[in-house]
Amino acid sequence: MGFALSTSWNAFRYSSANDMLFEIKELGIDKIELSFNITPAMLESIKEAVKSAEIQVTSIHNYCPIPEGMKRQEALPDCYSVASLNEDERKSAVKFAKRSIDTAVELEANAVVLHCGRVEIPDKTRELIGLFDMGLKGTPEFESLRNQLIREREALSQAHFEQAIRSLEELNSYAMRKLVALGVETRFYHREIPSLEEVGLILEHFKNSSIYYWHDTGHAQLMENLGIAKHREYLERYSARMFGMHLHDISGCFDHQAPPKGGVDFAMVKQFARKEMIKVLEIHHPATAQEIKQSIEYLTRTFNGLA
Numbered sequence: 001m002g003f004a005l006s007t008s009w010n011a012f013r014y015s016s017a018n019d020m021l022f023e024i025k026e027l028g029i030d031k032i033e034l035s036f037n038i039t040p041a042m043l044e045s046i047k048e049a050v051k052s053a054e055i056q057v058t059s060i061h062n063y064c065p066i067p068e069g070m071k072r073q074e075a076l077p078d079c080y081s082v083a084s085l086n087e088d089e090r091k092s093a094v095k096f097a098k099r100s101i102d103t104a105v106e107l108e109a110n111a112v113v114l115h116c117g118r119v120e121i122p123d124k125t126r127e128l129i130g131l132f133d134m135g136l137k138g139t140p141e142f143e144s145l146r147n148q149l150i151r152e153r154e155a156l157s158q159a160h161f162e163q164a165i166r167s168l169e170e171l172n173s174y175a176m177r178k179l180v181a182l183g184v185e186t187r188f189y190h191r192e193i194p195s196l197e198e199v200g201l202i203l204e205h206f207k208n209s210s211i212y213y214w215h216d217t218g219h220a221q222l223m224e225n226l227g228i229a230k231h232r233e234y235l236e237r238y239s240a241r242m243f244g245m246h247l248h249d250i251s252g253c254f255d256h257q258a259p260p261k262g263g264v265d266f267a268m269v270k271q272f273a274r275k276e277m278i279k280v281l282e283i284h285h286p287a288t289a290q291e292i293k294q295s296i297e298y299l300t301r302t303f304n305g306l307a
Contacts, residue, residue, distance in 0.1 A: 003296055003307055004031035004058040006246070006282040008256075011037050013073065013285070017045035021055055029293055030162050033059040033113070033280040034103070036077045040065045043103065050107050057107040058278045059183070059244060062100045062114050067092070082167035083117025083160040083193050093117070096168050101171070104180045111243055111278060114171070116164045116202070118195040119157045123191040124149045128226055129253040130245040137227070146227055149190055157193075164193050165205060176212040183214025183243050186234060186253070188222060196229040196237075203241050212243035215272075216282070217264045218255035219246075225253060231265075235272040244278030245269070247299060256284035258291040259298055266302045273306045 005024055014020040020042070024032060034046065043065045049055045058074030066075035080093035089282075100112050124145060131142045168182075175182050184194060184202055194202055199213055204209060208305055215234060223229040235242075247269075250256060259266060273279070300307050 002031055003029075003247070003299060004033050004278065004280045005029050005220075005292065006033040006035050006061070006280050008035035008039065008061075009281075009283050009285065009287065009292065010033050011042075015039075017042035017043075017049070020165075021046070021049055023289075025055070027289055029292075029296075030054075031056045031058050033057070033061060033278075033282070034064050034107070034109075035087040036061045036063055037066065037072045037075060038064050039072065043078065047106060057104075058114060059111040059280060060100050060107070060109050062112055064100050064103050065094045067096045077115040078118065078192075081117035082114075082171075083119070083164035085120070085159060085163060090163055090167055094170050097167075097171050098174050101175050101178050101180050101182075107179050109180075111183050111184045111212075111214075112175070113185050113244070113246075116168070116184055117160060118192045119153050119160045121152050121156055121191055123189050125189045125191070125226070132226060132253055137225075149229070153191055153195075157195075161193060161198060161201075165202070168202065168206065168211060172206055172209050172211050178262070180210065181243050182211045184211060185214040185246070185264060186216040186219040186223075188219045190223075190226075190228060196223070198232060199234070199238055203238065211236040213241045214244050214246070215239075215242055215269075216246040216248075217266070217269055218248045218250040218257075218262075218282075221250045221262075221264050222253055222255060225250070225263075232268060235269065239272035242272070244280065245273070246280050246282040248282045248284075256282060258283045258287040260295075260296045261291075266299065270303050270306060273298045273303060275306050279303070279307060
């Protein structure tokens with residue numbers, strides 16, 4: 001299948017989709033994942049590029065296009081939470097996720113990548129990262145904060161997780177009719193859904209459905225770096241239901257870097273890959289075009305025929 005590149009690398013630098021796509025094609029890349037910061041006007045141009053076979057869209061990152069009434073900077077994947085206890089917000093999240101599924105159908109993409117909302121608590125992940133960056137991992141201060149973060153999430157997670165399941169039931173029914181896969185993605189912030197264990201609960205609930213696991217290498221490695229979950233365990237538990245991957249590196253807790261600039265063991269990740277899986281480089285600015293090319297060369301060697 002080859003590697004796709006997420007437009008999260010360069011979409012914010014352009015208001016014109018044609019200019020955005022030109023820069024990507026100059027790298028020799030003809031497969032993309034549409035990121036969550038695509039405007040309706042940009043989407044129309046991308047549709048034309050797909051029709052003329054200039055580009056192939058492998059996957060869509062929810063929400064795409066951006067929800068109406070929002071600026072690009074506001075339209076993050078978590079601007080509406082499918083796990084919200086506020087029913088109006090939850091319904092808006094489902095509404096715009098269905099629109100992303102429609103986008104996938106229009107562009108002949110096979111999957112939509114989903115964030116599944118969050119537990120509404122003050123998130124201490126960044127605070128924990130601050131201690132990590134100071135070299136304090138393993139100290140009583142670090143362990144105390146990590147354990148507090150985990151306890152606070154566990155105490156309030158059930159109601160939000162049930163809302164996420166409700167939303168996924170609606171989205172799964174819609175996606176099954178549209179023949180689009182939904183990829184539940186590994187998350188960065190610990191308060192977000194799903195945790196390592198919640199991935200399994202979701203997949204068990206949605207057997208023989210359109211819902212799959214979507215592995216994010218940087219996020220899974222962050223969970224390991226912070227002592228919350230092991231990167232390999234995500235893959236050992238869920239690779240059988242894995243539809244795709246976001247491939248990016250992480251140095252300490254700074255993710256979305258161009259491989260192999262960080263600490264992700266991509267040879268280990270390769271052990272769980274299959275050729276038919278969607279594999280997306282989700283590398284962010286300020287990575288250069290040359291670094292993108294080097295990453296593709298490195299990952300092509302590492303995946304050794306599975307790309």
